[in-house]
Amino acid sequence: MVALTGGSLRADPITVDGNWNDWGINPDSGDWTASTGSRVFFEDYRGTGGTAYLGPGWGGQFFDVEAIYATMQGSTVFFAIVTGFDPDGVVHGGTTYLPGDIFFDVGSGWNVGVDLETGNIFTGVSGTTPMFSSSGPFTLVGGTNVGVTPLSIPRDGAMTHYGNGDTSSRHYNYEGSLDLSLVGGLTSNRVGIHWTMSCGNDIGEGYLPKPAVPEPATLGLFGLGGLAALIARRKSGKK
Ligand SMILES: [Ca+2]
Numbered sequence: 001m002v003a004l005t006g007g008s009l010r011a012d013p014i015t016v017d018g019n020w021n022d023w024g025i026n027p028d029s030g031d032w033t034a035s036t037g038s039r040v041f042f043e044d045y046r047g048t049g050g051t052a053y054l055g056p057g058w059g060g061q062f063f064d065v066e067a068i069y070a071t072m073q074g075s076t077v078f079f080a081i082v083t084g085f086d087p088d089g090v091v092h093g094g095t096t097y098l099p100g101d102i103f104f105d106v107g108s109g110w111n112v113g114v115d116l117e118t119g120n121i122f123t124g125v126s127g128t129t130p131m132f133s134s135s136g137p138f139t140l141v142g143g144t145n146v147g148v149t150p151l152s153i154p155r156d157g158a159m160t161h162y163g164n165g166d167t168s169s170r171h172y173n174y175e176g177s178l179d180l181s182l183v184g185g186l187t188s189n190r191v192g193i194h195w196t197m198s199c200g201n202d203i204g205e206g207y208l209p210k211p212a213v214p215e216p217a218t219l220g221l222f223g224l225g226g227l228a229a230l231i232a233r234r235k236s237g238k239k
């Protein structure tokens with residue numbers, strides 16, 4: 001009965017659908033402040049040019065990793081990566097640059113990865129190195145497939161992008177979730193999220209602290225239990 005009550009009360013805070021309204025943000029209008037979850041990374045190049053310096057590389061809005069949002073519900077972390085980088089690839093100077101996989105640090109480095117194409121989850125991975133090696137890892141290599149997780153990547157055919165102006169003012173929302181119990185759970189007090197593209201001209205990386213155990217709710221349950229026991233005792237005493 002307790003388990004059923006808990007289940008009916010649970011509501012996922014985020015829908016993995018590529019829509020950023022559930023985070024309470026609207027970068028198109030300059031609102032980067034989440035009302036659900038936390039912004040764990042923020043480094044927005046604010047111009048609309050396609051060649052500006054981002055650090056460690058160049059590329060302007062086309063390569064800008066702007067923000068990462070995250071929140072945890074039970075053992076599941078929900079995340080949104082907002083970037084100017086088209087997940088179908090970005091052509092620059094005759095070369096096509098590709099989006100990387102999403103890496104997680106659950107306590108021992110970037111060795112958990114979600115394949116951006118399939119949503120397959122891997123543990124014990126290593127990562128390839130982008131052109132700017134300091135931005136790595138780029139794509140996951142090896143590892144053990146432990147399942148598949150919801151991802152919404154705005155490729156062509158889906159909600160492709162936000163912003164109706166020229167291509168250099170667009171934003172893309174890479175949204176997903178990951179049940180950390182599938183990857184051995186957290187072995188530290190925070191979970192890291194990392195993403196970059198094949199050149200590594202820009203990088204998004206941040207950490208979400210493990211939520212505190214909801215002590216008041218737990219105490220409340222004990223309190224109700226104690227009250228029920230008291231009532232039961234009184235009723236039995238009237239007999
Ligand atoms: Ca959403």
Ligand SMILES: [Ca+2]
Binds near residue numbers: 044045047064066
């Ligand atoms: Ca930007």
Ligand SMILES: [Ca+2]
Binds near residue numbers: 044045054064202203
């Ligand atoms: Ca950036």
